[in-house]
Structures are given as structure tokens and as C-alpha cells.
Amino acid sequence: MQNQIKSNLTWWRAPGITSLAALSLLIALPAKSAHSVKPTQQKIPSLPDFVQSSLDFRALRSGDWLVLDKKSLRLLTANGAERAAYKVRAKHFDIRESVDQGLVVLIDSDTQHAVQIRVQDGRLSLAMELPAPSGALESSCLYRDTQQLMHLFVIAKDGHAQQWLLDNAKPQLVRNMALPANVKFCEVDDLTETLYVNEEHFGLWAYAAQSESSAARSAVILRQPYGPLKAGAHAIQGIRGGIAVLDQVGKNISVLESIQKKSAQAAWKITGRLKQQQYANWPKQAGLLRSTESEHAITFFLRDDAKKSWFALNTKRLIKNPSSTQNIDTIPVLIPQTQTEEMSRLGDAADDPAIWRHPIDSRLSRVLGTNKKQGLLVYDLQGKQTQLLEVGRLNNVDVRQNIQWQDSSSDVAISTQRDDNSLVIFDIDANGMVNEASRIATGMEKIYGTCLYQPNSGGLEAFVNDKEGLVQHWRITKQNGRYTGTQLRHFKIATQPEGCVVDDKNARLFIGEEKRGVWLADADAKTNKPLQLIAKVDQHLHADVEGLALYHGKQASYLVVSSQGDNSYIIYNAQAPFAYRGKFRIGFNTARGIDGSSETDGLEVSSANFGIPYEDGILIVQDGHKRLPDGAQNFKYLDWKQIARALKLE
Structure with missing residues (x-):
């Protein structure tokens, strides 16, 4: 039966999102107390020169790079040679990769439409068009469910959001959602089926990405006096076993782990904080937050909007032995x-x-x-x-x-x-x-x-x-x-x-x-x-x-x-x-x-x-x-x- 309900493609999250091995270990760990994470002495992975000036980027499994600049999304080789380009103005994008292709989603700044772009065989092409939105869109993110179906969340400035099913010849509207206004970023953890959205001046919220669940939200981390953030969640980035939040005013990145409870609902614990005083040249105008991960370290990249370049912060991995595996029941x-x-x-x-x-x-x-x-x-x-x-x-x-x-x-x-x-x-x-x-x-x-x-x-x-x-x-x-x-x-x-x-x-x-x-x-x-x-x-x-x-x-x-x-x-x-x-x-x-x-x-x-x-x-x-x-x-x-x-x- 599973062969009938799953796609023939095996999909991966973009770099930095929760893996099965990391989550299985995470569930077995006790909650940790908050602490400041010291920079590691390891050499910080550097970005190629052709990535440094980008608005957003992803390193692909093939060794190629996806780079977003002011005029287009570009597919580049490891040496920076351009393989393909798609003309579009956007601020950031999300991606899922499979064995032989990738799917990118972004918001076109000119039309305010969600645009889906397929990455395949060295080419970039329009994958599927959604109906015109009823309001100005602000954010979008992809989600691959346990049935291996692809979904898309689109969020308007006023907080009206929709979940679409993409695994068909024509996109199908799954549900409407009411989210906070002015959500700039969203991320979905496919394994825990959690949708994260940032209410920029208040904090970070979690919703069930699984459409059959209720629309109730859980607070992940909020601003003072309700939480430790100085002003709110400026930018977010999924990591293995949790989520990272940039507090622009507080000049720090809070790293949170998702702790699964018996009730099947999650809670989040701050397990690390990267502070401005730990790093020289911390960006004055930090925008986007990205990360890459290895077995022993996480490298965060902050977009320095003033210098129009990326600033790297290297830390020891907060979850030990992320590659270890434990049995997690698979529910058909x-x-x-x-x-x-x-x-x-x-x-x-x-x-x-x-x-x-x-x-x-x-x-x-x-x-x-x-x-x-x-x-x-x-x-x-x-x-x-x-x-x-x-x-x-x-x-x-x-x-x-x-x-x-x-x-x-x-x-x-x-x-x-x-x-x-x-x-x-x-x-x-x-x-x-x-x-x-x-x-x-x-x-x-x-x-x-x-x-x-x-x-x-x-x-x-x-x-x-x-x-x-x-x-x-x-x-x-x-x-x-x-x-x-x-x-x-x-x-x-x-x-x-x-x-x-x-x-x-x-x-x-x-x-x-x-x-x-x-x-x-x-x-x-x-x-x-x-x-x-x-x-x-x-x-x-x-x-x-x-x-x-x-x-x-x-x-x-x-x-x-x-x-x-x-x-x-x-x-x-x-x-x-x-x-x-x-x-x-x-x-x-x-x-x-x-x-x-x-x-x-x-x-x-x-x-x-x-x-x-x-x-x-x-x-x-x-x-x-x-x-x-x-x-x-x-x-x-x-x-x-x-x-x-x-x-x-x-």
C-alpha cells in the first residue's frame, strides 16, 4: 500500500532542517537550561565569492548553488559558472530537493504572486501557477507531509494564509488559516509537521502543518515581558531538532530544541544563544538567517544588509551525535x-x-x-x-x-x-x-x-x-x-x-x-x-x-x-x-x-x-x-x- 501512496521520489529538506536521526535523539534527551554558546575554534566554512553578495542562497546536493540576486534566481556551478537563470525579483526563497530535481518557491515582489520554479537537469523553469492571491503576499514555504505529498503555505501581510496541495496537475486549496499580521518568514519542519511563523515585533509561533489538525498555535519564544526577546523574532531558520531565531534588537540568535511530549504536542527549550559580544563585526543591519550543519558544528550566516554580504558564526553542535539513530514508529x-x-x-x-x-x-x-x-x-x-x-x-x-x-x-x-x-x-x-x-x-x-x-x-x-x-x-x-x-x-x-x-x-x-x-x-x-x-x-x-x-x-x-x-x-x-x-x-x-x-x-x-x-x-x-x-x-x-x-x- 505504501508504494501506492508515496511518490517515486525521495525528498530532502533544504540544508539545516530537522532529520529523522536528530529528532529520534532529541526525544530521548532531557530539556537543557539556556546557555551562551561559545564560538568554536574550527575553521568557519566560507561562502564562495559569488554567494557573498546574494540576497539568499542554498547549496544543492549536486554541488551546484542556487543564488538569489536583485534581478533573478540563478543556478551556478561550484565554480560560479551560470547554468541557468530565472528573471524575478524576490527577497528569499524555500526549496525541497529530490533525487533528480528541486522545487523552489518565492514571492514575486512585482506581482505579489507565489512562484514555483523547478530545478532539473541544469535548468530553471516555471513549475506551476497558483490562482491570483486576494491580498499582498509576504511569505511562503514548502512542506512535504508523511504521505509524501508536497504542500505550499502562502501568507499575506494581513495574516490571511492558505495551504495548497501541489501534487497534482492543478494546485488544490487545502485550507484557509488566520495567522498574525506582518509575518515575514515561515519554515516547516517536515518530520514533526510543524509550521513556524515569525510575528516580527512579538515572537515566534508554531502551528500544526498537518492540515487535518486544528489551527491552534503554540508560543515558541516571545518578546519581553513574555519571553527573552528584546523586540521580537526578526528572522528564523530551521535546524536539525529545532529552530533558530534572530533577535535584531537584542543582537543575538536563540537556538531552540523541540521537545516532544506524550500528548504528541511539542514544547521548545532554549539550548543556546549566540550573542553579539562573542563575535567581531556583528552586522548592524542583520536581515536573513541561514545555516549549514555538520556532525559537530552549525554555521549560521547572517545577511549584513548594510554591507550587502554574509557574516558567518560557527558554533559547536548543540545536539551530540546527531547521526545516531533510534527506532521511531512509522504510522502508515x-x-x-x-x-x-x-x-x-x-x-x-x-x-x-x-x-x-x-x-x-x-x-x-x-x-x-x-x-x-x-x-x-x-x-x-x-x-x-x-x-x-x-x-x-x-x-x-x-x-x-x-x-x-x-x-x-x-x-x-x-x-x-x-x-x-x-x-x-x-x-x-x-x-x-x-x-x-x-x-x-x-x-x-x-x-x-x-x-x-x-x-x-x-x-x-x-x-x-x-x-x-x-x-x-x-x-x-x-x-x-x-x-x-x-x-x-x-x-x-x-x-x-x-x-x-x-x-x-x-x-x-x-x-x-x-x-x-x-x-x-x-x-x-x-x-x-x-x-x-x-x-x-x-x-x-x-x-x-x-x-x-x-x-x-x-x-x-x-x-x-x-x-x-x-x-x-x-x-x-x-x-x-x-x-x-x-x-x-x-x-x-x-x-x-x-x-x-x-x-x-x-x-x-x-x-x-x-x-x-x-x-x-x-x-x-x-x-x-x-x-x-x-x-x-x-x-x-x-x-x-x-x-x-x-x-x-x-
Whole structure:
């Protein structure tokens, strides 16, 4: 599967950006206290004369140089001979290199357009044009995601920013972002998927570059009195394991390391500071900041705007043995085949899906999805909405088919209704048409999650929980076309649950406690076994624990859990000892214009054959952030074959 989702090219960051080896070591290191870094006695690498007067530069893997001057971007040999030139006025540029080409992005000072230039076979050529921006652009930077897709961030002077996907014949808008005004520089650390932007007169901020994440920002380093900077972050430069910030007023460069936390969010620690008094001839008007790195040293280059040349500062490497390697789990990124039409309500609306299988032609099956602001939606396997039942604020939904009642049989869906704290029961006919049939009052004050249980002895039961941790067990009966409910028992979980699923055959109830993990209980009301915590929130499972579903395969059964805290999906064996089998994420399907999924609330899975491409089953997940472009929430469909192949499941 990985060969299908990755480009045939292997891409590298421009010199000075985080490497896998450096990050793996960094995570294992304790945070260091701030200290001034003394210049090394080693010979400072010098820039060729033809680079000294440039506005910006990069040394390429081929040995050539990219040099930006006032009139053009030039490709030069190691001896300074010009191989190619592209006429443009710009202040700086960003680059990614592959085995046989490079991609450069810059802002044309005349047109205020983002320009992408391809470097290949000794030539410079226009790679792709973006639509005209709505405002004056100030900065741009490239980002290669874990799916090996190329993205571009463009930032306007007023702070309006956009993320574009470039790995297609035509650029596609991924999302809009609101960033600080007057951002002069941006950098992306591809490995940690962190977008850094400088608010010039205040400080440096970090955002998740991964488009499925929220737009929340983290402070990296700020000006006084909120941080150590004298005035703000004048210029920035990515280095292995962190970021360097030039404080023009304070006359120093602060070097920060990114410390990854268990929550999968990073913090930054100042691990070094290069000060003006340590160096003779420190530039009075320092502009751009660049760097080159070796195993033992980092050389920073400051653009001296007054002398129109570069000033070199050599330091010992702050991270020891950056070339050492440690194992970092690689999470496969899988591709959705389909997405549903968007919710008709914006914001946090979609929540939980369920699957109804057509009794004759599985290709005519239906997906039920809740809308917390409107009601129940029904979709076909192509994602087209077939029904909308405006029955109020529904949260979770579950389905059971061919239920044998005293005088009939039927297919039923049940959902929690947050307006009246009831269980809403829906009948589903042979064509997949859904209709509300009844409501059962639960007496709860904050009803939340639910799941159905079809005992081997027949009939139908339901588990329902609330935000205070109360779990109720109900027996559902139907007579003369009317549904009624009888509460069989109740029990308590310490903190908020929501997702739950029942293994009907083995009478096992799995309940997700959002902050702690997955509990196992006996679904049979006659037993009184204590709950067992079978999957803890740890290095695999990140809070919140949300949707739960069971896949019953020919050889094995699996528990699927939405690990909302790191936007992944975890697979456990569904039998004791409930071993962890792996995790995956859902990424872009660029060919069909489908974005990935994140912050998933509810999910559902089935091992039934639904036809191509779902012969081995289907996974449906709620997507918390609709991108490509921004829109209302929806659900994504993924074939089980991808999951089984990626995680080597039976």
C-alpha cells in the first residue's frame, strides 16, 4: 500500500532542517537550561565569492548553488559558472530537493504572486501557477507531509494564509488559516509537521502543518515581558531538532530544541544563544538567517544588509551525535475511497456512523450518520445523501438487523437524543428507508453514547451512557408495532465515556472512557463481573478515546478504536489478552479530491462484502476537519484490505 501512496521520489529538506536521526535523539534527551554558546575554534566554512553578495542562497546536493540576486534566481556551478537563470525579483526563497530535481518557491515582489520554479537537469523553469492571491503576499514555504505529498503555505501581510496541495496537475486549496499580521518568514519542519511563523515585533509561533489538525498555535519564544526577546523574532531558520531565531534588537540568535511530549504536542527549550559580544563585526543591519550543519558544528550566516554580504558564526553542535539513530514508529497513511456529502450545518456537527446492509444486493447498503445539530442522515455507498430526518440533536447511532420479535422481525437503528435525553428507535425497511418509530425516556440529564446488543437468545438490548459516567442497560421489546424499554441494570465509570460496542456472539461489552482507555464488561445482565481496563491511554492510544467498532473476519476479530489525540486509528485483537496490532492514519486521495480525517468522534466497521472496492469490508469514520477545501464535516469510507495489508492482519 505504501508504494501506492508515496511518490517515486525521495525528498530532502533544504540544508539545516530537522532529520529523522536528530529528532529520534532529541526525544530521548532531557530539556537543557539556556546557555551562551561559545564560538568554536574550527575553521568557519566560507561562502564562495559569488554567494557573498546574494540576497539568499542554498547549496544543492549536486554541488551546484542556487543564488538569489536583485534581478533573478540563478543556478551556478561550484565554480560560479551560470547554468541557468530565472528573471524575478524576490527577497528569499524555500526549496525541497529530490533525487533528480528541486522545487523552489518565492514571492514575486512585482506581482505579489507565489512562484514555483523547478530545478532539473541544469535548468530553471516555471513549475506551476497558483490562482491570483486576494491580498499582498509576504511569505511562503514548502512542506512535504508523511504521505509524501508536497504542500505550499502562502501568507499575506494581513495574516490571511492558505495551504495548497501541489501534487497534482492543478494546485488544490487545502485550507484557509488566520495567522498574525506582518509575518515575514515561515519554515516547516517536515518530520514533526510543524509550521513556524515569525510575528516580527512579538515572537515566534508554531502551528500544526498537518492540515487535518486544528489551527491552534503554540508560543515558541516571545518578546519581553513574555519571553527573552528584546523586540521580537526578526528572522528564523530551521535546524536539525529545532529552530533558530534572530533577535535584531537584542543582537543575538536563540537556538531552540523541540521537545516532544506524550500528548504528541511539542514544547521548545532554549539550548543556546549566540550573542553579539562573542563575535567581531556583528552586522548592524542583520536581515536573513541561514545555516549549514555538520556532525559537530552549525554555521549560521547572517545577511549584513548594510554591507550587502554574509557574516558567518560557527558554533559547536548543540545536539551530540546527531547521526545516531533510534527506532521511531512509522504510522502508515491509508487512502479513503469515498466521502459523504457535507453536513448541512457548520461547526462540530457530524458525530457517529452506523452501517445497514441490504439483504439482497450489498451495493445498495446504507450508512447512517448523526448530526448533533439537526438529526439523522442516510447515505449510499457512493457518499450521496439519500435521507435527512430532522429529529433533533442526535449523538451516537447503532444498527442491528433481522431482529426476531414475538410477532415479527425487523431491522432497527437506535440513537441518543440530547434534547430530551431519550433513546430514539428507527425502523429500516428492506430498501434502506429509515423512519422514526418510538422514543424511550432514560431519565438521564446528559445522555451521550449508545450501542446495541443482540443476544444469542434473541431480542434486542441497548447500552446508553451519559457524561457523568453512568451506564444504563436496557431491554427493548416490540409488540403490536410499538417499542418499549425496560431498564435491566446500571453501573458507573469514573469519568466521561461515549463510544461503546458489543460483541454479540461472546456477550462482551467494550466501553471507551475518553481520558483513560477501553473497558471490558460482560454484556449479560445476569452476571456481575468487575470491569477490566484492556487498553490504556499510553504511547499507542491518545486521549480522547472516541469511536469503537468490531471487525469479525474469517480468521480473527479486531477492535477498532479512534485515538483522537493523535488523529489515528488503533487495531487490537478482540480476544484476550487484546493485543495491540498497530495504528494508521487516513490521508489524501488526491485523484478524487478527498482530504484525510482527523479528530474522529465515531466510527463503524463491517466485514461484509459490499462489492468493489469493499470486498473484505468497510470502515466509516467521522472527519472532524473537512479540507480540500474547507467545508462542513462529513464521513470518510476506507476499504478494509488497506488496513489488513498495512498492519499485516489475518
